[in-house]
Amino acid sequence: DQQVKQNSPSLSVQEGRISILNCDYTNSMFDYFLWYKKYPAEGPTFLISISSIKDKNEDGRFTVFLNKSAKHLSLHIVPSQPGDSAVYFCAAKQDSNYQLIWGAGTKLIIKP
Amino acid sequence: DVKVTQSSRYLVKRTGEKVFLECVQDMDHENMFWYRQDPGLGLRLIYFSYDVKMKEKGDIPEGYSVSREKKERFSLILESASTNQTSMYLCASSYPGTYQETQYFGPGTRLLVL
Numbered sequence: 001d002q003q004v005k006q007n008s009p010s011l012s013v014q015e016g017r018i019s020i021l022n023c024d025y026t027n028s029m030f031d032y033f034l035w036y037k038k039y040p041a042e043g044p045t046f047l048i049s050i051s052s053i054k055d056k057n058e059d060g061r062f063t064v065f066l067n068k069s070a071k072h073l074s075l076h077i078v079p080s081q082p083g084d085s086a087v088y089f090c091a092a093k094q095d096s097n098y099q100l101i102w103g104a105g106t107k108l109i110i111k112p
Numbered sequence: 113d114v115k116v117t118q119s120s121r122y123l124v125k126r127t128g129e130k131v132f133l134e135c136v137q138d139m140d141h142e143n144m145f146w147y148r149q150d151p152g153l154g155l156r157l158i159y160f161s162y163d164v165k166m167k168e169k170g171d172i173p174e175g176y177s178v179s180r181e182k183k184e185r186f187s188l189i190l191e192s193a194s195t196n197q198t199s200m201y202l203c204a205s206s207y208p209g210t211y212q213e214t215q216y217f218g219p220g221t222r223l224l225v226l
Contacts, residue, residue, distance in 0.1 A: 043217025
């Protein structure tokens, strides 16, 4: 049973437009949600996170929105740049647990 | 900057061979992790270590063992490699007690078992 789901395996966006990546979860006990970015032949790198007590967190071009009632979060990238082409993983964790629960990832392709 | 290094980027092994994957981190992190990444499945945790000589099973420990004799080094061992262990293996480390305990990853080892 996947607790964290990324239902879009891939997404293609024009350069300069907004990219929206979505993530759904089933466990209401999660305390933190994180987004990681992964380039081919590299390990994932931390991008941005949000605590369950917030509904928005912003860092430059990246904003994460959390809708707890819908158990849904999204990552917005504005404006999208060619270097944003990568696989994006959503992950979640409980405060009492070391383990990160990962989604399957969404491959973002930014078209010039 | 945190640096996590893995001993090999690519490995080709034969079925039944014993395989060692090594991971070293230079930030004095207590926690270290081994994951495997397969298409459509995301990252799945194999084993976790929260201190020297301490280990806990993750979601898919079968067919794997680990060793942590020194704080900076965490080894993953495939006792008898099988073709279904062909995958990308990722090591990570983190410092416990920090906000969300961000994990830092190595570049990965792509293992092919023939």
